[in-house]
Amino acid sequence: MVTGICDLPADCLALVASLTSPGDACRLAATAIALRAAADSDQVWGSFLPADCTDILARCSAAGDERRREGETNKELFSRLCDCPVFLDGGKLSFSLERHSGAKKYMIALWHGFGGYQYYGLEDSSSHTFTFTPDLRYDLGNNLGCV
Structure with missing residues (x-):
């Protein structure tokens, strides 16, 4: 069975997206519908706001x-x-x-x-x-x- 990045749990994808940049998160959201929800999550964008x-x-x-x-x-x-x-x-x-x-x-x-x-x-x-x-x-x- 072949698996891809879209098969990862949404919280794992959100964690990965939060470790990138705002531009990368936007590009990630544009690549696949399955990745959009994770990349657009409040958790991800909260990580881009200053502490x-x-x-x-x-x-x-x-x-x-x-x-x-x-x-x-x-x-x-x-x-x-x-x-x-x-x-x-x-x-x-x-x-x-x-x-x-x-x-x-x-x-x-x-x-x-x-x-x-x-x-x-x-x-x-x-x-x-x-x-x-x-x-x-x-x-x-x-x-x-x-x-």
Whole structure:
């Protein structure tokens, strides 16, 4: 009798998917219907959220930056944090996730006189190094929203 990966129990498949990256989990879900349920599970997407995600979201400063929406799955929360940064600490800092790796991304607002706040990005990678680059997409004068 020949067996394949789809014959493994769903919890084993979910554990394997949780040890990969968000991009790999999406590719796994696209390969077979039997793998989709495991790769889309809350357990898998919870492993891609930062361990301190609850603490970070508790620091949200804008009314629209809800901490956790009712009925929201971990996959939906992950996707929301990739698509639309949340503003922390009175708008001086924003937080988001990098879609393919799940790395934390922070934007720091620095005052530039009459030009207002300019955001500079810090991205935490798996090597624990940070990338520091100017980011023109965020401006406190533009309703604290996503572009």
